[in-house]
Structure formats: C-alpha cells, structure tokens
Amino acid sequence: MTTIRLVRGDITRESVDAIVNAANSSLLGGGGVDGAIHRRGGPAILDECRKLRASRYGKGLSTGQAVATTAGELDARWVIHTVGPVYQVSGSDPSLLASCYRESLRVADELGARTVAFPAISTGVYRWPMDDAARIAVETVRSTPTAVEEVRFVLFDDRAYEAFDRQLH
Numbered sequence: 001m002t003t004i005r006l007v008r009g010d011i012t013r014e015s016v017d018a019i020v021n022a023a024n025s026s027l028l029g030g031g032g033v034d035g036a037i038h039r040r041g042g043p044a045i046l047d048e049c050r051k052l053r054a055s056r057y058g059k060g061l062s063t064g065q066a067v068a069t070t071a072g073e074l075d076a077r078w079v080i081h082t083v084g085p086v087y088q089v090s091g092s093d094p095s096l097l098a099s100c101y102r103e104s105l106r107v108a109d110e111l112g113a114r115t116v117a118f119p120a121i122s123t124g125v126y127r128w129p130m131d132d133a134a135r136i137a138v139e140t141v142r143s144t145p146t147a148v149e150e151v152r153f154v155l156f157d158d159r160a161y162e163a164f165d166r167q168l169h
C-alpha cells in the first residue's frame with residue numbers, strides 16, 4: 001500500500017528519495033517549480049539534462065514521459081523530470097496528465113525510490129484546472145501498482161492544498 005500525504009510548501013525543501021519536476025520537453029529548465037528545482041539543486045542537474053538531450057532525447061522528452069537525473073544539492077537522491085500536458089479549453093487529454101504520474105512512479109520503481117514528492121503537475125503555466133488536476137493525480141497514484149511507500153504531494157499554495165485535500169477526503 002502506498003501512503004499519500006499532503007504538504008503545503010516548497011518541494012525543493014523536501015527530504016525524499018525522489019523529487020518530481022514539472023519540466024518542459026526541452027529538459028533545459030524553465031520557470032515555476034522547474035526553475036526552483038534547478039536553482040536550489042545546482043548545476044549538476046542541468047548538466048545531466050543536457051547529456052540526456054544529447055544522447056536519448058534529441059527531440060526532447062515527450063508529454064507524459066519521465067526520466068531521472070541526480071538531485072544535485074537537493075535533499076533527495078534523484079529528480080524525476082516529467083512533461084505535463086498544456087491545458088486547452090478546446091480539449092485536453094487527461095490520460096497524458098495521468099501518464100506523468102504513472103511514468104514517474106515507474107521510473108521511481110526502477111530506481112528503487114521509496115518516497116516520492118510530486119508537485120501539482122500542469123497547474124501553473126500549463127493552466128490545467130486545479131480540481132481536475134488534483135482528481136487525476138490522486139486517482140492515478142491510487143490505481144498505479146508501485147513499490148513506492150509514500151507519495152507526498154507538495155502544494156505551493158492554499159488553493160492547491162485544498163483541491164488535493166478534497167480528493168483525499
């Protein structure tokens with residue numbers, strides 16, 4: 001059984017085996033949680049991202065996929081980078097957002113991570129409505145077989161925290 005915990009705060013302050021990054025497909029950094037992870041984690045993370053670009057991901061990481069690097073100076077062993085879908089009012093595919101959580105857990109299992117922290121993927125610049133994103137996140141984690149013992153959703157503000165809390169209770 002995987003325990004789900006909610007924390008309100010900055011994911012770069014968490015002490016876990018793996019911190020999930022809401023990256024963009026370039027893997028070369030961006031704003032929001034991505035920027036915060038690279039700032040606090042230091043240059044080792046970007047170095048490894050650049051190497052991944054040069055070797056396996058010349059065209060970038062596809063939406064819904066996940067890949068791990070070192071966590072640099074963060075209090076974690078790995079950062080798992082995943083690319084959330086951009087929300088479009090005209091129609092967005094929830095299975096791509098679910099895939100971010102599922103693929104990140106698959107990578108976490110490959111690494112042997114037992115504690116994993118997730119941000120609310122796609123709910124910032126990518127504009128996915130918070131309640132729907134929270135439902136997809138919680139349902140996907142609950143229905144994905146994994147050896148991860150604790151999934152910690154680290155929510156940056158009250159609005160995100162409350163949305164996830166409603167899904168759990």
Ligand code: ADP
Nearest residue numbers: 010011022032033036119122123124125126156
């Ligand atoms: P995306 O491009 O996937 O939307 P963002 O980084 O813009 O990614 O936002 C994803 C979520 O992460 C948003 O809810 C945002 O408030 C939150 N966020 C931003 N910085 C942090 C942080 N340091 N720790 C945890 N969550 C964060």
